[in-house]
Amino acid sequence: MKRVFAVVMALVLSLGILAGCGGAKAPTTPAAPAAPAEKVIKIGVIAPMTGDVKTFGESTKNGFDLAIQQAGLKAGDYKVVAVYGDDKNDPTEGVNVATKMINQDKVQAIVGSVSSKVSIPISEVANANKIPMITGTSTNTKVTVDEKGVVKPYIFRACFIDPFQGLVAAKFVTENLKLKTAAIMYDKGNDYTVGLAEQFKLNFEKAGGKVVAMESYGKDDADFNAVLTNIAAKKPEMLYLPDYYNKVNLIAKQALAKGLKVPMMGGDGWDSGDLDFVTLDGMYFTNHYSEKDTRPEVQNFVKTYGEKYKDKDGKPAVPDALAALAFDATNILLQGVKVANSNDGTKIKDAIKALNGFPSVSGKVSFDASNNPVKAAAILQVKKDKTYGFVTTVNP
Numbered sequence: 001m002k003r004v005f006a007v008v009m010a011l012v013l014s015l016g017i018l019a020g021c022g023g024a025k026a027p028t029t030p031a032a033p034a035a036p037a038e039k040v041i042k043i044g045v046i047a048p049m050t051g052d053v054k055t056f057g058e059s060t061k062n063g064f065d066l067a068i069q070q071a072g073l074k075a076g077d078y079k080v081v082a083v084y085g086d087d088k089n090d091p092t093e094g095v096n097v098a099t100k101m102i103n104q105d106k107v108q109a110i111v112g113s114v115s116s117k118v119s120i121p122i123s124e125v126a127n128a129n130k131i132p133m134i135t136g137t138s139t140n141t142k143v144t145v146d147e148k149g150v151v152k153p154y155i156f157r158a159c160f161i162d163p164f165q166g167l168v169a170a171k172f173v174t175e176n177l178k179l180k181t182a183a184i185m186y187d188k189g190n191d192y193t194v195g196l197a198e199q200f201k202l203n204f205e206k207a208g209g210k211v212v213a214m215e216s217y218g219k220d221d222a223d224f225n226a227v228l229t230n231i232a233a234k235k236p237e238m239l240y241l242p243d244y245y246n247k248v249n250l251i252a253k254q255a256l257a258k259g260l261k262v263p264m265m266g267g268d269g270w271d272s273g274d275l276d277f278v279t280l281d282g283m284y285f286t287n288h289y290s291e292k293d294t295r296p297e298v299q300n301f302v303k304t305y306g307e308k309y310k311d312k313d314g315k316p317a318v319p320d321a322l323a324a325l326a327f328d329a330t331n332i333l334l335q336g337v338k339v340a341n342s343n344d345g346t347k348i349k350d351a352i353k354a355l356n357g358f359p360s361v362s363g364k365v366s367f368d369a370s371n372n373p374v375k376a377a378a379i380l381q382v383k384k385d386k387t388y389g390f391v392t393t394v395n396p
Contacts, residue, residue: 038079039077039343040078040079040081040343041075041078041079041080041081041108041109041337041343042081042082042083042105042106042108042109042343043081043082043083043108043109043110043111043333044082044084044085044102044105044107044109044110044111044112045060045061045064045083045084045110045111045112046085046087046094046097046101046110046111046112046113046118046122047061047085047086047112047113047114048086048087048088048114048115049061049084050086050088051086051088051090052089052244052246053114053115053244053245053272055272055274055322056089056137056244056272056322057086057089057114059319059320059322059323059326060112060114060136060137060323060326061084061326062305062309062319062323062326063136063305063319063324063327063328063329063330064082064326064327064330065082066304066305066308066327067326067327067330067331068080068082068334070304071334075333075334075335075338076338076339076341076342078337078341078342078343083101083105083107085097085098085100085101085112087112087122089114089115089117089118091117091118091120091121093118094113094118094122095121095122095125097122098122098125098126099125102125102126102129102131107131108131108132108344108345108348109131109134109333109337109343109345109348110122110126110131110133111134111135111326111333112133112136113135114135114136114137114138114322115138115190115192115244116138116139116140116142116191116192117140117190117192118138119135119138119140119143120138120140120142120143120191123135123143123144123155124146124152126154126155127152127153127155130154130345130346131154131345132155132156132333132336132345132348132349132352133155133156134155134157134158134329134332134352135155135157135159136158136159136322136325136326136327136328136329137158137159137321137322137325137326138157138159138192139157139159139160139162139165139195139196139267139268140162140191140192140195141161141162141163141195141370144156144157144370144371144372145370151369151371152371153349153353153371154345155371156329156332156352156367157329157371157373158328158329158332158360158362158365158373159268159288159325159373160288160372160375160377161372162192162195162196162199162267163195163199164377165196165199165267165268165377166195166196166197166198166199166201166202166203166242168286168379168394169196169200169240169242169265169267169286170200170202170203170204170206170207170209171203171207171394172265172286172379172392172394173204173209173238173240173263173265174204174207174208174209175207176379176391176392177238177263179209179237179238179263180208180209180210180237181209181210181211181212181234181236181238182204182209182210182212182237182238182239182240183211183213183214183215183231183234183236183238183240184200184201184211184213184214184215184239184240184242185215185216185227185231185239185240185241185243185251186214186215186216186243187216187218187219187243187247188217188218189218189219190243192242192243192244192267193242193269196242196267197240197242200240200242201214212234212235213230213231213234213236215230215231224250224251224254224255225254225258228251228255228258228260229258231255232258232259232260236262237262237263238263238264238265239255239262239263239265240264240265240266241264241266242266242267242269243266243269244269244270244272245269245271245275245276248266248269248275249274249275252264252276252279252280253276263282263283263284264280264283264284265283265284265285265286266284266285266286267286268285268286268287268288270382271285271320271321271322271380271388272320272322273311273312273320273386275382277382277383277384277385277386278384280382281382281383282381282382283381283382284379284380284381284382285379285380285382286377286378286379286380287377287378287379287380287388288321288325288362288377288378289321289324289361289363289378290378290380290388290390291318291319292390293378297359297360297361298361301324301361302318302319305317305319305327306319321362324362325361325362327361328360328361328362328365331360332352332355332358332365335351335352335355336348336349336351336352336355337351339351339354353367353371355367362375363376376393376394376395377393377394378390378391378392378393379391379392379393379394
């Protein structure tokens, strides 16, 4: 029996081999279809996470993160992957970060940066590489338009620009505060402060005001007594300080010590939890939104932001304009990706350019010929209890 069994098995095996060599084929399980490749859009986020204005970077990152999380890390059919970079509020560092993101990390869009002096050189890199870039807060005109007046087609912003901010401030000082003379102090090495100072002066004088002193200082200056002595001698009715909160804190304290107890006003760079609220109590600044605005877009944002982030006391954090504008900038970019349903830079920038009345926290957004949003500005008043009073809204 064993011999017969062996012969039968040999026959079976030989038939199997013959089938594999052209005979009847044994049944096979069909191969599973290959899974489609996941569609991805890599977005670089450039902001000053460290350095002299690190609170701006923190707010920017918070606003960006909240926006992509609310979108479910998706834009159309594309999964959103974030790449973060710290520019330390330094132009050279910003260019290095942007170059690495584009060439090594292969990002296909950029949100950032915060300050104009960093965003301007970054914009040149992004535009040359056809990478759509949108800054939430850089207000200098040269961010979206080059030195020759040519628009950079791939560069956008979510904030209003310096000429409008300077106009609003001058209009408020002359029409609301009824003041006729002013002194201006600005950082000569910072495009943001230079732009605001020039536009305030231009529009203040157009409205019949007189600038009795216009003094500059350097980025690392900390002693302003000599400058303030000169200004105090001119007896201005107000002092315009278009700089960031850290520098404004120093100047305002020294100004009061010099007896220069006049209204002070600045730009959106004042908006920080590290502002010296006690020293600047009662002073004014132009800003992009107020958390007290009753529009649903604002109140929903304030609520969800406070649920996600806490302040130093563990209470729901109140989002500043930096967070709101980063949130808006990110949502504008995501909408561009969604409409284009592509990670191609040219298609994304075309979709962003075509947005009309896109609802955002800081107002409905449409873009003008220079890729700047057309929307209103808010005037806020500093309160010593670390809040801002909403004074008025000024439309374009």
